[in-house]
Each structure stands twice: as structure tokens, then as C-alpha cells.
Amino acid sequence: MKRASTILQDADAVRWTPMELLDWLNEAQRAVVIAKPNAKSGTAVFNLVSGTRQTLPEQYTILSRIIRNGGATGKAIRQLARREILDAQLPGWHNTAVLPFNAQADYAFQDMMNPREFYVAPGNTGTGSIEAVVGMVPANVAAPSSGSQLDIAAYTGTVDLPDIYQSILLDFLLFRAFSKDSAAPDAAQRAQTHLGLATAALGGMGASEMAMSMATAFLTQPAAG
Template sequence: MAVTVQSVIDRVQATLQDTSGIRWSSTNELVLWVNDSQREIALIKPDATATNTTVTLATGTKQTIPAAGNRLLRVIRNMSAASGGTGKRTIRLVGREILDAQTQDWHDPAVTGDAAHGPVVKHYMYDEADPRNYYVYPGVSGNAYIEIVYSANPATVTLSDNLAVPDIYANAVMNYVLFMAYMKEAEVADNAQRAANHYQLFVTSVAGKDQIDALRTPNVTLSVNRAVA
């Protein structure tokens, strides 16, 4: 991330026709709204703050993403170590009801057979209603490390920092700050409409990126190749 918070604030003040800081003499509130916008972006488009990392699994089947995260995006593979390790067996997403039907006691650390707990994970399960937690199969016994991708909570930034979201979202951040600024003075003629316009630009910019990503993802080529094959 190379776009500075200051550069976004400068553009906001230019749009507000307040480059001298007469109306917005203090930028503290504007920076507060920059941070609000980053959290809104992560909420609307979780992969905007996607973080790829290796985690050490807890004993048992239930796992939780790092404290800085807000939701799991994907589990990739087993790893040989907590840091600097090499990739091992891949991990597949499965429906929990499948395992529940086949091995009802797979959560039990004393279970035997294919579900016996150990250091290697074969599958994981995820429930959107519980976005920070997930389950692994077999359950974990001993040291186990896996690579995951999760949506992180954006770091709180100050005026001297860079944005904590990718640079591509700089315009969205600016529009959100303008939305909040105009909303604060909604009693002034036309400001309520200006606020609504900037909020719509913000939502369109963030949510609309999903459509672009869907069209430009390498998985589109993968799907075409499968169809041809």
C-alpha cells in the first residue's frame, strides 16, 4: 500500500473546497472516517484485506483464525513448520453433514480409524454463520500447521500512514469520507443529496469490484479448459 492517508485527505478537502482547512481545520475527524471506510470495505469485500499465513492448530477439531481476523476465506494445505516450512498435503473443503453421517464421533479425541486425531489435516468445514471459526478433519493431536487465507481487520491508520487497504480502494475511501462530511452538514441545501451520491459511489466501487474479479480471475480460464476437455 503506497497511497497515503494525507493524499486522500487532501483530495477530500479539495472536493469540499476547503483546502485551507477553514471549515475542517482539524483532520482528526476526517482520519476517523478513513478508518471507518476501511472497515466498511473489509465488511463488504472481505478479500480486500486477505492475509495468507501459516497457523499452528489447536488440539481437537475446532479452530479459530488469528485475533486480527474477521472471517476465514480459505484453507490451503498442511505445512511442515509454523514458520519457514514447506507445503504438505492439500486440504479440501467438505460439508460437515457428510462427516457427521459417516463418523458421528469424529470430534472425540479417542476416535480410531480414518478419523483418528493426528498432525495431518485432510478436510475442513466452514459455516458462514460462525465466520471466525472452522473445523478440521481429522482432529489435531500433536503439532500441526496449516496455511490459511483470512480477512484481516484493517489496521488503524493516522495522517502520516499509508492506507491499510490496497491502493485500488483509495477512491472508495475518499468517497466514504465525503459521504460522512456531507452527512454531518446535511441541513445545508443539497448536502444530503451529495452525501447520498458519494455513498453510492463508495458502494458501487467496492461491491462492483466483485464483478470485475469474477470476469478476470484465472479460474475463468480453468473453467473454459475443463469444458473443452
């Protein structure tokens, strides 16, 4: 926020108040995880409901990978790429009379057309849980006490993203700030420039991660012949 004020030549945060900058900063965090869900990710354990169809809890943005059943001795869960595998072999698998529900899941799959839902087989009894890699909603940076909300130096909260996203968040703040001042000369163009920088940086990070992941997979493959 202080860096944004410096670039805006508003070091005392008068034209763009600290409360505005904070709102935009928290909005920027959410924009980052929308564009790049693994920007804030981790392993979580959450409870299952009764049945085969399950819903991702609201505090998570995306289900990346299901690891195993919850608990210290939870067995691994095999992820299926296609539901048709189960449908063909056991058409009644949603019915507990055909495939009895269990606290432990053997298989799981997710239809990417509905990313907030997934299915487990056998259906759960409502007493089980799973361990999964998930995307998370960043926590908002808190404002200082009401008596110091106009003092930008009082904003000392921690952003809930890794430090490598600092310049991206700064560009998002400047995009919003210049958009507010769009009547000023070149402000609209500067706003779009900062939005473009943030978007390009997020895209570049995603491409770099993908390349690194592919390279790692290639290097760990056994030599041909």
C-alpha cells in the first residue's frame, strides 16, 4: 500500500485513502487465486456427507487432488479419470443396496464441468473424511483500529499470499487507483498497463510452473531401452 501511494505521488494517502487501498488489496488477493488457484493452496482434511455426491467446503476454491481417507491410518483413494468406468462395471453404485456405503472411500472422481462437487465410491456413511490438496481463499488483511485508519503507516497486517506475488498485488492496486482517476491525462492507459502487467505475470508464473512440472516428470522417467 505504501509503495502504491509512492508511485501515485500521494505519499500521505489523501487522494487514495488507506481504506480504499486496503479494499483493493484484499480484492487483489482474491483476483490472484481466481486466475491462479494454487497461489494459495495446502492440504486439508474435511468431513464427507452421506452418499456418493460430495461438495467442496466453502472455504476452499478448488479441489486439486484427493490423497486418502482421513485419520492416521486412512487408506489411499484412487482417482478415476472417467465416471464411465464405474458406470459400466457397477451401474447401481450410487445405491447402498447395490454397493453398501462405507466410512472409507476406495475411488473418487470429479467432473470439471462442476468443480465444486466430486463423487466417492462406495458412497460414504456420513462418518468419513478425506485428505486432499485444495486451493484456499486468502484471509483479508485487517484494518487497524478506527482511530488510525487514515494513517497508512498503521496498516501493518500481513498479506495471506507468498511474497513472490507482491509485485502482482501492487499492479492490481495501481490498476484500481488509476481507474478511479480515469479523468486525469493518461490515467486510463496507465490503469490498463498495470492490469496487463499483473495478468502477464500470473500467466508467466503458471507457464513456468507447468514447464517445471513437465521437466521433473521427464527427468524421473526410466531411460529408454
